[in-house]
Amino acid sequence: xxxVVLLRxxxxxxxxxxxxxxxxxxxxxxxxxxxxxxxxALEAALAxxxxxxxxxxxALACGGxxxxxxxxxxxxxxxxxxxxxxxxxxxxxxxxxVTRVVQQALARLGGADLVLLGADVLDADLAQVGxxxxxxxxxxxxxxxxxxxxxxxSQGRLQVVLAKPGGYQxxxxxxxxxxxxxxDSNKPRYPSAPSIMRAYADLxxxxxxxxxxxxxxxxxxxxxxxxxxxxxxxxxxFGERLEGTLGDVVAQLAARLQR
Amino acid sequence: MDFTFSPQHAALRRMLRDxxxxxxxxxxxxxxxxxxxxxxxxxxxxELGLFGVPFSQEYGGAGAGEIGYCILMEELNRVCPSTAAIxxxxxxxxxxxxxxxxxxxxxxxxxxxLCAGRxxxxxxxxxxxxxxxxxxxxxxxxxxxxxxxxxxQKMWITNGPIADLVMVLxxxxxxxxxxxxxxxxxxxxxxxxxxxxxxxxxxxxxxxPTSVLNFDDVRVxxxxxxxxxxxxxxxxxxxLDIGRVSLGAATLGGAEAALQASLRWxxxxxxxxxxxxxxxSIQFMLADMATEIEALRSLVYRxxxxxxxxxxxxxxxxxxxxxxxxxxxxxxxxxLQIHGALGVSREFHIERGWRDARIGEIFEGTNEIxxxxxxxxxxxxxxxxxxx
Amino acid sequence: xxxxxxxxxxxxxxxxxxxxxxxxxxxxxEAATPAGAAVLAExxxxxxxxxxxxxxxxxxxxxxxxxxxxxxxRAHITADAVEYVSGQNPEFVLLPAGxxxxxxxxxxxxxSGLITAVTAGLDxxxxxxxxxxxxxxxxxxxxxxxxxTSPVKIATLDTxxxxxxxxxxxxxxxxxxxxxxxxxxxARDLGRVDYHPPAWxxxxxxxxxxxxxxxxxxxxxxAQAQALASRLGGExxxxxxxxxxGWIDEAHExxxxxxxxxxxxxxxxxxxxDTIHNAAITGARxxxxxxxxxxxxxxxxxxxxxxxxxxxxxxxxxxALG
Ligand SMILES: Cc1cc2nc3c(=O)[nH]c(=O)nc-3n(C[C@H](O)[C@H](O)[C@H](O)COP(=O)(O)OP(=O)(O)OC[C@H]3O[C@@H](n4cnc5c(N)ncnc54)[C@H](O)[C@@H]3O)c2cc1C
Numbered sequence: 029x030x031x032v033v034l035l036r037x038x039x040x041x042x043x044x045x046x047x048x049x050x051x052x053x054x055x056x057x058x059x060x061x062x063x064x065x066x067x068x069a070l071e072a073a074l075a076x077x078x079x080x081x082x083x084x085x086x087a088l089a090c091g092g093x094x095x096x097x098x099x100x101x102x103x104x105x106x107x108x109x110x111x112x113x114x115x116x117x118x119x120x121x122x123x124x125x126v127t128r129v130v131q132q133a134l135a136r137l138g139g140a141d142l143v144l145l146g147a148d149v150l151d152a153d154l155a156q157v158g159x160x161x162x163x164x165x166x167x168x169x170x171x172x173x174x175x176x177x178x179x180x181x182s183q184g185r186l187q188v189v190l191a192k193p194g195g196y197q198x199x200x201x202x203x204x205x206x207x208x209x210x211x212d213s214n215k216p217r218y219p220s221a222p223s224i225m226r227a228y229a230d231l232x233x234x235x236x237x238x239x240x241x242x243x244x245x246x247x248x249x250x251x252x253x254x255x256x257x258x259x260x261x262x263x264x265x266f267g268e269r270l271e272g273t274l275g276d277v278v279a280q281l282a283a284r285l286q287r
Numbered sequence: 288m289d290f291t292f293s294p295q296h297a298a299l300r301r302m303l304r305d306x307x308x309x310x311x312x313x314x315x316x317x318x319x320x321x322x323x324x325x326x327x328x329x330x331x332x333x334e335l336g337l338f339g340v341p342f343s344q345e346y347g348g349a350g351a352g353e354i355g356y357c358i359l360m361e362e363l364n365r366v367c368p369s370t371a372a373i374x375x376x377x378x379x380x381x382x383x384x385x386x387x388x389x390x391x392x393x394x395x396x397x398x399x400x401l402c403a404g405r406x407x408x409x410x411x412x413x414x415x416x417x418x419x420x421x422x423x424x425x426x427x428x429x430x431x432x433x434x435x436x437x438x439x440q441k442m443w444i445t446n447g448p449i450a451d452l453v454m455v456l457x458x459x460x461x462x463x464x465x466x467x468x469x470x471x472x473x474x475x476x477x478x479x480x481x482x483x484x485x486x487x488x489x490x491x492x493x494x495x496p497t498s499v500l501n502f503d504d505v506r507v508x509x510x511x512x513x514x515x516x517x518x519x520x521x522x523x524x525x526x527l528d529i530g531r532v533s534l535g536a537a538t539l540g541g542a543e544a545a546l547q548a549s550l551r552w553x554x555x556x557x558x559x560x561x562x563x564x565x566x567x568s569i570q571f572m573l574a575d576m577a578t579e580i581e582a583l584r585s586l587v588y589r590x591x592x593x594x595x596x597x598x599x600x601x602x603x604x605x606x607x608x609x610x611x612x613x614x615x616x617x618x619x620x621x622x623l624q625i626h627g628a629l630g631v632s633r634e635f636h637i638e639r640g641w642r643d644a645r646i647g648e649i650f651e652g653t654n655e656i657x658x659x660x661x662x663x664x665x666x667x668x669x670x671x672x673x674x675x
Numbered sequence: 676x677x678x679x680x681x682x683x684x685x686x687x688x689x690x691x692x693x694x695x696x697x698x699x700x701x702x703x704x705e706a707a708t709p710a711g712a713a714v715l716a717e718x719x720x721x722x723x724x725x726x727x728x729x730x731x732x733x734x735x736x737x738x739x740x741x742x743x744x745x746x747x748x749r750a751h752i753t754a755d756a757v758e759y760v761s762g763q764n765p766e767f768v769l770l771p772a773g774x775x776x777x778x779x780x781x782x783x784x785x786x787s788g789l790i791t792a793v794t795a796g797l798d799x800x801x802x803x804x805x806x807x808x809x810x811x812x813x814x815x816x817x818x819x820x821x822x823x824t825s826p827v828k829i830a831t832l833d834t835x836x837x838x839x840x841x842x843x844x845x846x847x848x849x850x851x852x853x854x855x856x857x858x859x860x861x862a863r864d865l866g867r868v869d870y871h872p873p874a875w876x877x878x879x880x881x882x883x884x885x886x887x888x889x890x891x892x893x894x895x896x897x898a899q900a901q902a903l904a905s906r907l908g909g910e911x912x913x914x915x916x917x918x919x920x921g922w923i924d925e926a927h928e929x930x931x932x933x934x935x936x937x938x939x940x941x942x943x944x945x946x947x948x949d950t951i952h953n954a955a956i957t958g959a960r961x962x963x964x965x966x967x968x969x970x971x972x973x974x975x976x977x978x979x980x981x982x983x984x985x986x987x988x989x990x991x992x993x994x995a996l997g
Contacts, residue, residue: 041813046816053817097294097297100294100295100298101301104298122788123779123782123788124782124786124787124788124789127783150813150814152812153790153791153792155791156789159777160780160782160783162780163780163784168861168862169861171776175870187865189868189870196867196868196870197865197866198865198870199862200865205861212876212880215876218302218306219298220334220336221336221340221359222344222348222349224295224298224299224302224349225349225350225351227295228293228294228295228298229295229350251788251824252788252789252825253790253823253824253825254805254821255819255820256822257820259796259809259818259820260817260818261811261815261818265978266975266976267974268980269980269981269982270979274983274991275991277983277988278991278995281963281965281979281981281988284963284979285907285940285942285963285996286996551931552931552950552954554954555950555957556950556954629931629932632932635931
C-alpha cells in the first residue's frame with residue numbers, strides 16, 4: 029500500500045502570544061512545528077505501512093522553509109520519501125490551491141493508494157483539503173479517523189474507526205481513498221537522534237520541486253480566498269455570575285455546557 | 288557571525304523538548320523520591336540514541352557533536368537533573384574518554400553498546416584520598432602475563448551501582464606516579480573481584496546513584512587498556528575538560544527551568560492586592576536571572592562550537608562549569624525565594640532543583656579547581672606556569 | 676410546477692435571477708434543528724440586504740415547512756445535494772459547520788473558494804460581492820478575516836456562536852422536488868466496534884476537564900462528577916484537597932505541584948481555588964466554577980460562576996443534560 033501523508037508546518041503556539049486588548053500578535057521566537065493532527069496522521073501512516081507488507085510512506089508538504097523542516101521530521105520518523113513543493117507564497121494558501129498542488133504532487137509521486145492528513149488544521153482554513161482532494165480524484169473520503177487498518181478479508185479495502193456519539197464505529201472503504209486523522213488519536217513516535225542527523229545529512233532526503241515544475245502556472249495558483257487580516261475575540265472577562273433559583277442556574281449551566 | 292542553530296540541531300532540540308516534557312518530566316519527582324533511576328525510561332532513551340548523541344555514527348552515535356550533546360544536557364536537566372547526571376557521566380566522561388583516546392578496536396568493541404544504552408558507563412577517578420588532587424590516586428594495576436590486575440578503591444562514582452563498564456584510572460608505575468605512570472582501563476563490572484558499594488545518601492541527585500567501587504584483584508585483559516600505558520592521566524584530564532562544557536549546558540537547563548517557574552508564579556500569585564510581579568524587588572530578581580542565563584547560554588554554545596571546530600577551548604570550558612553551576616544555584620535559590628513557602632515544599636520541583644543544583648559546584652572538579660584551571664590558562668598566555 | 680411556469684406566474688425570469696441567490700444546503704432533518712435554523716436565518720439576513728432569494732436544499736420534504744418558516748423562499752428536495760446545487764448556478768452557498776466535508780466537495784465541484792466554521796463578520800462586500808467572514812484559528816486565540824472572491828462563494832457557519840433563530844410560521848414558499856438519484860455511498864458501515872483510544876494522553880492534553888475539590892462535600896459526589904465528565908467527553912481531575920481525600924490520584928491533581936492543564940473547558944466543582952491551583956489553569960480557555968462560598972478565590976479565575984452547593988448542582992445538571 030502506497031501511503032501519502034500531507035503535512036503542514038505552522039507557527040508553534042508556544043512561540044507567540046495574543047494580546048486581545050492591543051489587538052496584536054506578539055511573536056517571541058521563530059519556531060514552527062507540525063500541525064498536531066498531521067503529526068497523528070504521520071504516525072497512522074507509519075503504523076499502517078509497518079503493519080502491511082510492502083507498505084510505503086511518502087510525506088508531502090507545500091510552503092517555505094518550515095514545510096521542509098516538517099519533511100525532515102517525517103524522514104527521521106521513518107517516511108521513505110518526501111516531496112517538498114517549495115514556494116513561500118503557498119504558506120497562507122487557500123484550500124482550492126493546495127488541493128491543486130497536491131493533485132499534481134501525487135502524480136509526481138507516482139500515485140497513491142491512500143492519502144492521510146490531519147482532520148483539523150490549527151492555523152488555517154485548510155481542513156477542507158481532504159474532502160476537496162477526494163472529490164477532485166473521485167475517491168472516497170472519511171473524516172476524523174481514530175484508527176486505520178487494512179480490511180482483514182478483502183484486498184484493497186480499509187477499515188477506519190470513527191468517534192460517534194455514544195461510542196466508536198467502523199466503516200469500510202475501497203482504495204484509493206482520502207482519510208483525515210483525528211488529533212491525539214495516537215501517540216506519535218519520537219524520531220531517534222541518529223535518524224534526525226542522518227535525515228539532514230542525506231542530500232537526497234527531500235525531493236524539492238517548484239509549483240512550475242509540477243506544471244502549475246500563476247493562474248492555477250490564483251487564490252479563491254483572500255486573507256484580509258486578523259481580528260480578535262473580545263477580552264476575556266471573569267466573574268460572570270449565573271443568578272436565579274437552583275433550577276434556573278442549572279438550566280443556564282446546561283445550555284452553556286451543550287455549546 | 289551567526290548565532291542560529293543549524294536545522295538539524297533545532298530538530299534535535301524539538302524532539303528532545305517533546306520527549307523530556309512528555310515522558311521524563313512526569314517521572315522526575317518519582318525518581319527523586321525513590322532514589323531509583325527509572326530503568327524503563329533509560330532503556331527508551333537508549334533506543335532513541337540519546338546515550339551516544341555527540342559521537343560519530345560510525346560507532347553507533349548520533350553524530351550531533353558537542354553542540355548536540357549540550358542541547359541534550361540542557362533539555363534533560365531542565366526537567367530531571369538525576370537523569371541528566373546519569374547521562375552526563377555516561378556520555379560526557381565515561382564514553383568520552385574511550386571516544387577520545389581509545390584504539391579503533393576498543394571503540395568498536397564497546398562504543399556501539401554504550402551509544403545504544405545497552406551498556407551504562409562510569410568514570411572512575413576519585414578515591415578516598417584523591418579528590419581535587421586527582422594525581423594522588425593509589426589504585427594499583429599490575430601486569431601479570433597478558434592481563435592487568437587492579438587492586439584498590441574508587442569513591443563517589445556516578446552510575447557506580449548501575450554501570451556495566453567503568454573507565455578506571457590506575458597506577459601502573461608507582462615510580463612515575465600519575466604523571467606518566469597511570470593508565471586507563473575499561474573494566475567490565477561483571478568481572479570477578481569487582482563490586483559496587485551502596486548508593487551514597489546525598490542531598491540531591493537522588494535518582495543518580497553514586498557509590499564506592501571496590502577492586503579486589505580484578506583481572507583486566509591488556510586489550511582493555513584505553514589509550515597508551517602511562518598516559519591515562521592525560522586522557523582523563525582531557526576528558527574532564529570537554530565534560531565541563533556539557534555540564535555548563537546542564538546547569539543552563541536548570542536555571543532556565545527556575546526562571547520559567549518563577550515567571551508563571553509571579554503572575555499568578557497576588558499579595559497586598561496585586562500580583563507579586565508588580566513588586567520591584569521581584570522584578571530585579573527576574574532581571575538578574577534572565578541576564579545571567581543569557582550570558583551563560585552564549586558562553587556554553589560558543590564553547591561547544593569551539594570544541595566542534597577543533598579550536599582551543601580549555602579556559603572557556605572551565606568558565607562554562609564555573610559560571611554555569613553558580614548561575615544555576617543562584618537562579619534556583621532566587622526562584623525558591625520567589626515561591627515563598629511553596630519553594631521549600633517537597634511536592635514542588637524548585638526544592639528538588641535547589642538540592643540538585645548545589646552539587647554542580649562540586650563534582651567534575653570543584654569550582655575552586657575551575658578557577659585554578661582558568662587562571663593557569665590565563666597565566667600561561669603570559670608565560671607563567673602554575674600548579675595547584 | 677417547474678421553473679418556467681413559476682416564472683410566468685410571477686412575471687419575472689427566475690432562472691436568470693438564481694445566479695445571485697443564496698443557497699442553504701441542509702440534508703436530513705437539519706432544517707428543523709437549531710443549527711439549520713440559524714444558518715437559514717443568516718442567509719435570510721444577507722438576502723434581505725442583497726435583495727435576493729434564499730433557497731433551502733433538503734433531502735426530506737418533511738423539513739420544507741421549517742426551512743421556509745426560518746427564512747427560505749423556496750425549498751428544493753433532492754437526494755444528491757452536490758449534484759443538484761451544482762446545476763443551479765448559485766452565487767452563495769451556506770451550510771452549518773457540521774457539514775464541512777460536504778461543503779468542501781461542493782466547493783471543489785464548483786471550483787469555488789470556501790471558508791469554514793465562520794464565527795463572526797459574515798457579510799457580502801457590496802462592491803466586489805466577495806463573501807467575507809472570520810474564523811478562529813489556534814483554538815480561538817484569534818480569527819482570520821477571509822474573503823471568498825471566486826464567482827461562486829461558499830461558507831460554513833459555526834452555529835453555536837449564532838443567535839437562536841425564530842420561526843415565522845406565516846412565511847410561505849415553494850417546494851420543488853428533484854428526481855436525481857442518491858449518490859453511491861462511498862463507505863460501508865460496520866457498526867459499533869470494540870475500540871479503546873490509547874490511554875497515553877496525559878491530563879495536560881485533556882480538552883474537557885471536570886475537576887473536583889473538598890467543597891464537593893462527600894465522596895458520593897465523586898461518582899457523579901465522573902459521570903458528568905464522561906457525559907461531556909472529558910476527564911475527571913481534582914485539586915490537592917481532592918487528592919488528600921483520596922478521590923483522585925497524583926496524575927490527576929491539578930496545580931503547580933501537580934499537573935498544569937490547558938483545556939477548552941475546565942469545570943471546577945467545589946474547588947476553593949488557591950494560587951497553587953489557579954496558576955495551573957491559566958491556559959484553560961473557559962473556566963466554569965461552582966462553589967458554595969461566594970468569596971472563593973476560584974471565582975476570580977472563572978469566566979462563569981455559580982454560587983451554590985456543588986452537591987445540589989451536580990445531580991440536577993446530570994439530569995438536565997440527559
Ligand atoms: C554526586 C557526585 C558525583 C560524583 N561523580 C564522580 C564520578 O563519576 N567520577 C569521579 O571520579 N568522581 C566523582 N565525584 C567526585 C568529585 O569529582 C569530587 O568530589 C571532587 O573532585 C572534589 O573532591 P573531594 O570531594 O575529595 O574534595 P576535596 O578535594 O577534598 O576538596 C575539599 C575542598 O577543598 C578545596 N580545594 C582542594 N584543593 C584546592 C586547591 N588546590 N586550591 C583551593 N581549594 C582547594 C575544594 O575546592 C573543596 O572546597 C563525584 C562527586 C559527587 C558529589
